[in-house]
Amino acid sequence: MAQFEGLTPSQTVESVGRLLGCSPTSAKVAEYLDQQDPLRPLRGEFLLPKVSELPTYDSVEVDGSTDCIYLVGNSLGLQPRLAQRYLMEELEKWAKIGVHGHTDGARPWAWAENNIEQMMADLVGAKREEVALMNGLTVNLHLLLLSFYKPTALRHKILLEAKAFPSDHYAVESQIRLRGLNPEESMLLVSPRPGEETLRTEDILDVIAKEGESIAVVMFSGVQYYTGQLFDMAAITEAGHRKGCYVGFDCAHAAGNAVLQLHDWGVDFACWCSYKYLNSGAGGLAGAFIHEKHKDTITPALTGWWGHDLKTRFQMNNVMELQPGVSGFRLSNQPILLVCPLQASLEVFHKAGMVALRKKSLLLTGYLEYLILHYFSQDHTQPQKPYVHILTPSDPQQRGCQLSLCFSLPIRTVFQELEKRGVACDLREPSVLRVAPVPLYNSFSDVHRFVETLGGALRANYS
Numbered sequence: 001m002a003q004f005e006g007l008t009p010s011q012t013v014e015s016v017g018r019l020l021g022c023s024p025t026s027a028k029v030a031e032y033l034d035q036q037d038p039l040r041p042l043r044g045e046f047l048l049p050k051v052s053e054l055p056t057y058d059s060v061e062v063d064g065s066t067d068c069i070y071l072v073g074n075s076l077g078l079q080p081r082l083a084q085r086y087l088m089e090e091l092e093k094w095a096k097i098g099v100h101g102h103t104d105g106a107r108p109w110a111w112a113e114n115n116i117e118q119m120m121a122d123l124v125g126a127k128r129e130e131v132a133l134m135n136g137l138t139v140n141l142h143l144l145l146l147s148f149y150k151p152t153a154l155r156h157k158i159l160l161e162a163k164a165f166p167s168d169h170y171a172v173e174s175q176i177r178l179r180g181l182n183p184e185e186s187m188l189l190v191s192p193r194p195g196e197e198t199l200r201t202e203d204i205l206d207v208i209a210k211e212g213e214s215i216a217v218v219m220f221s222g223v224q225y226y227t228g229q230l231f232d233m234a235a236i237t238e239a240g241h242r243k244g245c246y247v248g249f250d251c252a253h254a255a256g257n258a259v260l261q262l263h264d265w266g267v268d269f270a271c272w273c274s275y276k277y278l279n280s281g282a283g284g285l286a287g288a289f290i291h292e293k294h295k296d297t298i299t300p301a302l303t304g305w306w307g308h309d310l311k312t313r314f315q316m317n318n319v320m321e322l323q324p325g326v327s328g329f330r331l332s333n334q335p336i337l338l339v340c341p342l343q344a345s346l347e348v349f350h351k352a353g354m355v356a357l358r359k360k361s362l363l364l365t366g367y368l369e370y371l372i373l374h375y376f377s378q379d380h381t382q383p384q385k386p387y388v389h390i391l392t393p394s395d396p397q398q399r400g401c402q403l404s405l406c407f408s409l410p411i412r413t414v415f416q417e418l419e420k421r422g423v424a425c426d427l428r429e430p431s432v433l434r435v436a437p438v439p440l441y442n443s444f445s446d447v448h449r450f451v452e453t454l455g456g457a458l459r460a461n462y463s
């Protein structure tokens with residue numbers, strides 16, 4: 001799409017409309033953008049449910065034989081086509097050679113995760129030695145905080161968002177209690193300004209500048225799960241370091257969504273899950289990052305045999321030879337059945353590259369925004385009139401692929417109407433519909449179909 005280089009998404013959509021001699025909102029524009037999309041073939045690497053296969057489908061509303069409009073990769077990514085094959089290979093290996101599978105075959109179980117860590121590291125902008133794949137996200141957050149959160153009388157606080165994901169909030173709360181401290185005093189929460197829905201970077205930096213001396217750890221999300229806001233991780237890290245705080249990020253909604261440079265930004269630690277944008281399947285293997293600058297100074301509070309140097313791990317002499325950095329944080333041997341689907345997905349990411357994906361993502365989400373702004377009123381100050389209000393920042397640099405939408409109608413009603421019509425998206429209490437066109441497998445036509453369907457869903461309730 002070289003001819004559109006340098007244009008904003010709305011300029012691109014309007015240029016295509018002129019080029020094709022049709023309205024910029026025509027489905028033809030979506031088809032054209034799909035044809036021009038160099039990443040289009042990647043959709044074929046994933047298994048997309050048909051409308052009729054969804055349990056919520058209502059045959060009165062739509063034809064069930066088409067692909068569903070899957071805009072919920074921010075919650076559970078689609079199954080990579082190769083996941084099943086890789087899983088079958090390991091099940092077969094287990095059947096045929098049993099315990100020898102630990103060291104034999106293309107994916108020896110005893111170090112299976114090591115084979116995919118380079119791809120994982122590339123995706124988050126880290127060196128391979130800075131990344132470990134293990135456990136679940138919340139477990140990794142705990143393991144990291146056990147080492148990074150060393151409160152003193154003066155510096156005892158953890159800074160996080162007031163509306164952090166519940167698991168992160170609970171993890172931080174319990175870490176504070178574990179040290180004999182009181183969350184009321186040691187948990188510092190930042191909220192948007194009154195009347196605003198997302199945080200201003202300047203306000204986050206301001207709190208750090210003002211309160212930094214009492215903050216032990218700044219613990220933020222990379223992309224906010226509810227609003228879709230992408231935080232300026234580089235600036236937050238720098239501000240935290242200026243005040244002597246450790247800075248960590250939960251990248252659950254950022255990994256595979258935004259371009260991350262955890263190493264170059266100097267982030268101290270990070271964790272993320274892999275079943276959202278990284279498509280590893282429910283409960284998939286999570287990631288942890290510790291910057292190499294800490295490799296000899298930050299050690300795990302809890303240890304297990306998988307943190308032992310591989311070369312001597314199996315000598316069983318009970319003398320710990322701890323691997324440096326995040327590798328020393330490993331506790332248990334790896335679940336090979338979780339490695340398989342993650343490998344299948346990371347291979348697709350590796351082929352595409354995060355920079356190219358992000359480029360498509362900016363246009364794809366910009367297109368979604370364009371159509372919503374075109375078709376629906378945004379005025380949410382007059383609740384008696386129908387509106388669709390976008391909570392997510394309009395600045396593309398401050399968001400990933402997700403847009404969070406609020407409606408004049410009750411959110412459950414909108415959600416059910418969409419589900420009946422073959423849309424898979426996500427309702428978040430109290431009042432948001434999260435819609436995430438994922439550049440890896442979503443098309444411009446998906447976005448166009450979604451906005452048309454949304455129009456029908458809303459009209460059905462304004463008779």
Ligand SMILES: *Cc1c(COP(=O)(O)O)cnc(C)c1O
Binds near residue numbers: 137139165167221225
């Ligand atoms: C999805 C998500 C989690 C989920 O935690 P698990 O330990 O994987 O169950 C936690 N935190 C954030 C920010 C998330 O988006």
